[in-house]
Amino acid sequence: MCVFGSSVRMQVCFLLLLIQLHVTEGCRLEGAGETKPITAYTGDSVLLPCSCTDLHTTPGTFTWEKYITNNWVEISPESDQYKDRFQLVNDHSSGNLSLLISHLTVEDGGDYRCNLTKSDYRHFRLTVEGCTLNQQTVSVTGYVGQSVLLPCSCFQLQAKPHTLRWISFKGSDQKEIFPKDQTNLYTDRVQLINDHHPGNLSLLISHLTVEDGGHYSCSINATDASVKLTTRASPNPKPGVTTQTPMINDKTTAHTETSSEKETPTNPNPHYTTIIICTAAGVLLLLILAGIMCWKLREQRRGQTETDVGQTGQRRQQDGKNDSDVLYTVINPQTPSNKEEKDDVMYSTVVHSNTITSVHTPVISEETTLYASIQTN
Known part of the structure; x- marks a missing residue:
């Protein structure tokens, strides 16, 4: 009981009264009487929200x-x-x-209710969408020694199936290869590729062999999707790796493929042929250019040789002309006293030579012959 003796006591008593009234009022649900629809996917989690309008209020029971x-x-x-x-x-x-609710399944879908009393509750309608497989058969080709992806996915990529199995069929025999390998042929060679989408159930097989060819099944919740895998020799075999011809159960098909391969041989890598042709053409072009350059160089040398020979001949001709240069001097012995003697003429010949030996050239007249000798070095 509060005795109002001071203002402080009055304030304390007032607060206690408010708290008592608040506790007496209790929790009131937010969105009471409403139906809230919620959609989620299998394998995921979902939150059904229910709370008091005042989060600090403690409900009696719920x-x-x-x-x-x-x-x-x-x-x-x-x-x-x-x-x-x-x-x-x-x-x-x-x-x-x-x-x-975690790890949802399709069975988790339905109506839920958060109750305080029979008349105070909040209603939820939960829809859980599961994985629906595409049941159409898919054909895939893989190469020996490489990897291949066997496609399988849900229409709802956000939905994850509760169970998943990959099964390999070898004739009438079938064995599980994922998640537990019952054949020991795929150990450490298979893995699931979800690519951050729970509904992507594709299986990756590495280091393919010829024996990996055949039919596979992606199975969830008694629903299957089929994949046919055909293995072939690698188009680009590496050195030291032996490729094998894939085994085909159908004898007619095997005979037809073998015949066609014998009749029409194929080049496993046409790029090599193109590279060889281009290289040969380049080498031939270089040889032609080298021949033309050699021919031009030879012609130039031949022209220079002829020019040198011509110049040498000219020099020799000039030397010959110098050697044969002759100076003629006419000495007329006439004097004023004997002008009438026209027949008495004296000739003197001067020969210029580059040689050491002297040159003697006679000059003949009717009566007297006179020799003149001049030596030049």
Whole structure:
């Protein structure tokens, strides 16, 4: 009981009264009476939100129920049936009553209800979309020694199947190769490629062999998708690697393919032929250019030789002319006293020579012959 003796006591008593009234009022659900639709995918998690309008309010009691076979059945996260996948999320707030469901399955879909009382609840309609496979048969070709991807996926890429198996068929025999290899032929050679999409169930097979060819099945929830794998020799075989011809069960097909291969041989790598042709053409062009250059060089040398020979001949001709240069001097012995004697003429010959020997050239007249000798070095 509060005794109002001071203003401080009055304030304290007033606050206590408000708290008492608030606790008496209790939790009121947010969105009470409404039906909230929620869509999720198999393998994923979903949160069913339920809380008091005041998160600091503590409800007296509350329950979660699911509508099963025309009845509302209470769901207890502590029970063995739900404890691994159902949990309450209070987030350190007493007024948060949300329910988290993990690893969803198609069976988790349905109507849920968060109850405070029979008249105070919030309703949820959960739809869980599962994986639907494309059941059309797909044909894939792989090469020996390389890797190949066997395609398989759900129409809903966000949906992850609860179970998945890859099965290999060898005639009438079938064995699981993923997730557990029952053949020991695919150990460490197969892996699932989801590419960040849970609905991508494609299987990658590495280091292919001829024996890997055949039929495969991608199986989930009693639904199968078929893949036919054909193995062939590698188009670019590496040195030291032996390629084998793929085994084909159909004898007619095998005979036809063998005949066609014998009749029409194929070049495994046409790029090599192109490179060889281009190289040969380049070498031939270089040889032609080298021949032309050699011919031009030879002509130039021949022209220079002829020019030198001509110049030498000219010099020799000039030397000959110098050697044969002759100077004639006419000496007329006439004097004023004997001008009438016209027949008495004396000739003197001067010969210029580059040689050491002297040159004697006679000059003949009618009566007297006179020799003149001049030596030049």
